[in-house]
Amino acid sequence: MGQAAAGLPRDQRDRREQIASAFAQSTALWYGVHLPHLGLEIFERRYPASPNERDRPTVLMDGKEVSLLNAPAKDAGIAPGSTLATARSIAADLKHFNRDIDGEQRRLRLLAEAAYRYSPRVGIPAEDCLVLDAGASLKLFGGPEALAASLLALLQRLGHAARIAAARTPAASMVLARAGIPNVAADRSFDALRAAPLECAGAEIEARDIERLANMGIFQFGQLLDLPRDELGARFGVALQGYLARLAGDAPDPVRPIVPREKFSSSLHLIEPVPDKEALLFPMRRLVSELATWLSAKQLGVRSLTWRFEPLGGGNDGRDGCELTAKFADPRLDAKGILAVSKLALEGEEVPEEVMSIRLAVAAAEPVRPEQIGPADLFGAKQASEGLPMELVDLISARLGRDALQGLALSDDHRPEFAWTPRSPNAKRGTPPEGSFHPRPLWLFEPPRPIDINHFQCLSGPERIESGWWGETVARDYFIAVHRSGAQCWIYANRRSGAERRSEDRQNARGAWFLHGYFA
Amino acid sequence: MHIQPRLPDHPDLWRARELATDPNRRLNSAKNHATGFDQLDELLFGGGWPAAGLMELLCDIHGVGELRLLASALTRLSRNEARWITWINPPFVPYAPALARAGIDVNKVLLIHPKSHREALWALEQALKTGASSAALAWLDESALTTTDIRRLQLAAVTGRTWTTLFRPASAADKASMAELRILVESEPAGRCDRLAFTILKRRGGWPTSRIALDIGHAPIRRERAAVGEQLAFWRHSHGRANAGGYRTAS
Numbered sequence: 138m139g140q141a142a143a144g145l146p147r148d149q150r151d152r153r154e155q156i157a158s159a160f161a162q163s164t165a166l167w168y169g170v171h172l173p174h175l176g177l178e179i180f181e182r183r184y185p186a187s188p189n190e191r192d193r194p195t196v197l198m199d200g201k202e203v204s205l206l207n208a209p210a211k212d213a214g215i216a217p218g219s220t221l222a223t224a225r226s227i228a229a230d231l232k233h234f235n236r237d238i239d240g241e242q243r244r245l246r247l248l249a250e251a252a253y254r255y256s257p258r259v260g261i262p263a264e265d266c267l268v269l270d271a272g273a274s275l276k277l278f279g280g281p282e283a284l285a286a287s288l289l290a291l292l293q294r295l296g297h298a299a300r301i302a303a304a305r306t307p308a309a310s311m312v313l314a315r316a317g318i319p320n321v322a323a324d325r326s327f328d329a330l331r332a333a334p335l336e337c338a339g340a341e342i343e344a345r346d347i348e349r350l351a352n353m354g355i356f357q358f359g360q361l362l363d364l365p366r367d368e369l370g371a372r373f374g375v376a377l378q379g380y381l382a383r384l385a386g387d388a389p390d391p392v393r394p395i396v397p398r399e400k401f402s403s404s405l406h407l408i409e410p411v412p413d414k415e416a417l418l419f420p421m422r423r424l425v426s427e428l429a430t431w432l433s434a435k436q437l438g439v440r441s442l443t444w445r446f447e448p449l450g451g452g453n454d455g456r457d458g459c460e461l462t463a464k465f466a467d468p469r470l471d472a473k474g475i476l477a478v479s480k481l482a483l484e485g486e487e488v489p490e491e492v493m494s495i496r497l498a499v500a501a502a503e504p505v506r507p508e509q510i511g512p513a514d515l516f517g518a519k520q521a522s523e524g525l526p527m528e529l530v531d532l533i534s535a536r537l538g539r540d541a542l543q544g545l546a547l548s549d550d551h552r553p554e555f556a557w558t559p560r561s562p563n564a565k566r567g568t569p570p571e572g573s574f575h576p577r578p579l580w581l582f583e584p585p586r587p588i589d590i591n592h593f594q595c596l597s598g599p600e601r602i603e604s605g606w607w608g609e610t611v612a613r614d615y616f617i618a619v620h621r622s623g624a625q626c627w628i629y630a631n632r633r634s635g636a637e638r639r640s641e642d643r644q645n646a647r648g649a650w651f652l653h654g655y656f657a
Numbered sequence: 658m659h660i661q662p663r664l665p666d667h668p669d670l671w672r673a674r675e676l677a678t679d680p681n682r683r684l685n686s687a688k689n690h691a692t693g694f695d696q697l698d699e700l701l702f703g704g705g706w707p708a709a710g711l712m713e714l715l716c717d718i719h720g721v722g723e724l725r726l727l728a729s730a731l732t733r734l735s736r737n738e739a740r741w742i743t744w745i746n747p748p749f750v751p752y753a754p755a756l757a758r759a760g761i762d763v764n765k766v767l768l769i770h771p772k773s774h775r776e777a778l779w780a781l782e783q784a785l786k787t788g789a790s791s792a793a794l795a796w797l798d799e800s801a802l803t804t805t806d807i808r809r810l811q812l813a814a815v816t817g818r819t820w821t822t823l824f825r826p827a828s829a830a831d832k833a834s835m836a837e838l839r840i841l842v843e844s845e846p847a848g849r850c851d852r853l854a855f856t857i858l859k860r861r862g863g864w865p866t867s868r869i870a871l872d873i874g875h876a877p878i879r880r881e882r883a884a885v886g887e888q889l890a891f892w893r894h895s896h897g898r899a900n901a902g903g904y905r906t907a908s
Contacts, residue, residue: 525739525765529789533769533780541780543768545753557753562767577755579724580748623844624720654752655720 149363156362156385157327166272168285169310170252170292171300171317172245172265177205178297179244180234194228196221199236238264249395251291255284260307260392263339266314268307268392304330307392308384312337312358330384331359341380346373358384401431401499410449410491414483417446417492421483422476424497429472437502438468444479445496448489461486463535466527466563468503474528481535530562551604552611553653554583575600576617578627578654585629585651593618593628593650603632617656625656690820693729696871701838702861706730709818711811712838715858717827719748721844722853722873725759727822731792732760734820740791741767743784746777748796765791774798778806785813785821792820799826808835830858837861845870 172178177197194210196203203219213228225231241264249259249267255278258270271284278284285301292299302313304326315337318329334357335347342350350373355361361369362385370378382388405420421444432438447458463482469475534542544560598616605611612632620626631649689703698704706712706727716723735742742765744751753763769784771777777797784790793814797806807823814821827841839858853873857866 525741526787526789529741529743529784529787530767532783532787537769537771537776537780541770541772541776543770545751545756545763545766545768547753547757547763553752553754557750577752577758578720579728579752579755579759580719581750581752581755583750620720622718624718625722626720655749657720657722657724 148365152365153363156387164272165270165305166275166281166303167305167307167310168269168271168288168301168303169307169312169314170248170267170269170288171302171311171314172248172267172292172297173300174205174298175241175244175265176236177207177234179237179240181296193230193232194224195232195234196224197234197236204236246395248292248295248297250397251295252288253395253397255288258392258394260394262307262392263311266311266339268310270307270392302326302329306384306386307390308341308380309386311339312384315339331357331362333358335361338380342377346377349373397435401428401502402496403427403498404445404494404496406494407492410493412491414488417483417488417495418476418480420495421479421497422472424495425472425476425479428497428499429470429475432470432502435502436470436505438465438470438505439475439499439502440465440468441500442475442479443498443500444483445498446488446492447494447496449491449493457489459486459488464531464539466530466534468505469528469531470505474531478531478535481532485536527563551602552609553577553581553602553615555605555609557581576656578625579657580655582653585653588628588650588652590628590630590650592621593626594621596625599630601632602629615653626652627654627656628652690730690734692726694726694871694873696869697726697855700857700860700863700866700869702863706820706822707814707837708820709815710838711807711814711821711823711836712840713823713825713829713834713836715825715827715830715839715841716843718844721842723824723842725873726842726853726855726871727792727794728759728761730820734791735762735765736760738791739765741765741784741789743767743769743781743790743793745769745781745784745793745795746771746797747794774801778810781810781821782813785810785817785819788817788819790817790819792822794822794824796824799829804833804835811835811837834859843868 176199177195180195180197192209194213194215195207196210196215197205198221199205201220203215203217203221203224206215206217210224210228210231215224215227215231221233224233242261245261245264245267249261252259252267252269256269256271256274260268262268271278271281275281275284278287281303285303289299289301300314300317300319302310302316302318304310304313309326309330312333313326313329316329316333318333335342335350335355337358338347350356350361355364362381366378366381369381379388383390403424405424407420411417411420428439428442441462441464444461444463445458446461461479461482463475463479465475465478469478530542542562544562544564546558546560546564548556548558550556595616595618598618599614600616601614603612613629614632615627615629618626618628629651631651689701689705689708691705692698692701714723714726731742734740742761744766747768751766751768753766756763756766767784767790769777769780771780774797777795781793781795781797784793802825810821810823813819823836827843830839830841836859838860841856841858843854843856845852845854851873852870854868854870856868857863859865
């Protein structure tokens with residue numbers, strides 16, 4: 138490079154050396170992944186061709202023009218840019234698809250998530266390219282070449298032909314990938330970039346500008362980067378100026394990293410309809426183990442998951458599928474427990490007679506407690522933890538319903554019936570207030586029962602409780618008494634006070650004494 | 658290798674001569690939950706309520722102190738173990754302030770209200786065999802309960818290491834049961850609410866006992882009196898201190 142630069146004006150030479158040294162200093166290593174046939178590949182995946190159809194010419198139409206074609210179509214002589222009619226006249230058995238941009242983006246997103254295993258910084262800056270910064274994980278994957286080979290193999294398994302190139306900036310890596318320059322060692326990427334044709338910029342340089350530059354005799358990035366950038370900006374607009382700065386690493390190029398979805402959805406289509414619930418457990422087990430793998434990789438757990446069972450005919454003939462939700466008190470990630478609760482939930486549900494397809498979906502996953510991930514001890518039991526075993530709550534509520542379970546909580550009130558509240562067993566636990574100073578029975582009656590005081594012998598009392606003017610007013614004298622059967626009881630007499638006297642007389646026609654609990 | 662010399666060391670084996678009154682044996686296998694009443698502990702195998710097993714509390718009327726009998730062990734379990742204290746089908750509301758007063762952590766109390774006997778049995782078995790409960794208290798439908806059910810529950814209690822108490826009416830005493838401990842609880846003559854009478858109908862390592870009176874101490878009245886006494890003592894103490902410090906109220 139030094140020799141070639143010798144004849145240049147001083148400012149051009151300085152600029153070139155500046156970029157080269159910036160490239161050499163940067164530690165980031167961006168891999169550009171170009172998927173040239175993505176548009177066609179998504180259709181090949183969607184409609185797998187039978188063996189005898191594999192040689193059929195296939196084209197992808199973007200608007201009215203052929204934009205992508207497979208090898209047999211190319212062999213037949215169809216050129217990109219021709220119309221469908223022209224292509225048909227060349228190959229009569231032509232198969233064509235209309236471009237599905239949304240589908241391409243979805244697929245690209247999925248591929249980006251697959252590439253997430255190499256680096257946390259994976260972005261989708263263009264509609265045909267992914268970039269990932271693997272500078273920090275090179276050692277883990279055995280160097281730049283090994284990483285590129287592994288990524289290429291991964292994409293191939295997923296059904297995509299890709300070109301991969303490495304560079305110090307994401308923009309440069311995309312240019313190299315589009316140019317098909319198999320450059321994976323970043324130290325030579327600047328020279329490779331200089332040789333790349335301008336068309337490889339993708340949508341970053343407008344086609345009109347590429348033509349104008351070609352008219353000026355500028356075909357390659359090297360020529361363009363040598364020109365004074367301010368003057369280029371004045372003539373071609375700031376967009377080009379900015380792009381070149383990002384390409385050379387002079388300006389920051391923030392690539393928005395993808396965030397892998399916190400969702401799981403997988404379905405199984407059965408070859409033969411499943412007649413009963415017992416047989417359903419086998420495919421369900423497969424889906425649950427898939428889910429468990431996904432959860433443990435992400436160290437997340439689920440609180441709620443949805444099963445969907447579709448009958449034969451997919452519900453077209455009036456028979457609908459059914460949906461089933463399994464809920465957990467704590468986020469869970471163990472396949473066994475998830476399946477057990479799903480099974481219990483299934484027992485209480487009506488399932489279509491002949492199930493053909495099963496889907497398992499998780500809307501949101503949550504972090505789990507560290508001890509849930511940790512290994513079980515020698516006896517298969519998890520290490521003792523602070524939390525209570527929520528598995529029991531899940532099991533019981535899956536079969537008996539949420540209402541069948543209740544926890545207890547104290548509340549600060551003098552009125553006996555308001556001094557406790559039912560609580561959901563998985564609600565957050567607070568530190569309980571101090572228990573009452575006065576004796577309280579272990580069994581409480583709700584509501585209190587009217588009694589005949591003649592059957593009781595008072596042992597102690599009274600304890601006066603008068604409170605609740607803001608709501609249910611309580612004005613009572615409590616006594617501890619023994620019933621003639623020997624039961625120790627907590628009884629009270631309503632105090633007759635003020636305005637309430639008249640209404641009380643009506644209410645307590647049988648007498649003012651009530652049994653409120655047993656000292657069991 | 659001869660198995661015979663090692664046989665007496667096996668924890669599950671007891672011999673008729675090791676009767677309940679032998680103090681050494683209790684020390685050896687003091688794995689059970691102490692009841693909090695020395696008089697009762699001495700009579701029970703392992704020195705307390707079965708830590709992993711089923712017991713029956715036969716009791717015809719509520720309010721004779723049947724829960725207070727269990728309270729001390731429940732308190733210790735609720736403090737020491739991160740497992741539920743499961744109540745299945747309780748006849749009334751377990752009153753949280755009274756539980757807290759007895760020292761039981763109410764956060765660990767789980768109430769299960771099943772709709773049928775089948776559901777109750779299933780829920781109880783799950784609560785036991787999953788090992789998610791340190792203690793379980795259950796009130797089942799006596800007319801539908803079979804010996805086989807009790808056998809299953811006993812096995813589940815052992816599997817999950819749960820102290821399980823089944824509350825049954827006194828009439829169940831005549832029926833055969835696989836529970837490892839059966840106690841009949843009755844009230845003492847009226848007026849003595851700090852005492853109850855119990856009869857052990859079946860126990861491991863010993864014969865049934867006759868009716869024994871037990872001072873259960875946690876009598877509501879006694880506690881109240883003690884509390885009033887404490888309060889008075891506190892006032893006297895602080896009053897005396899104030900004088901000793903030479904403070905005088907301005908007149």
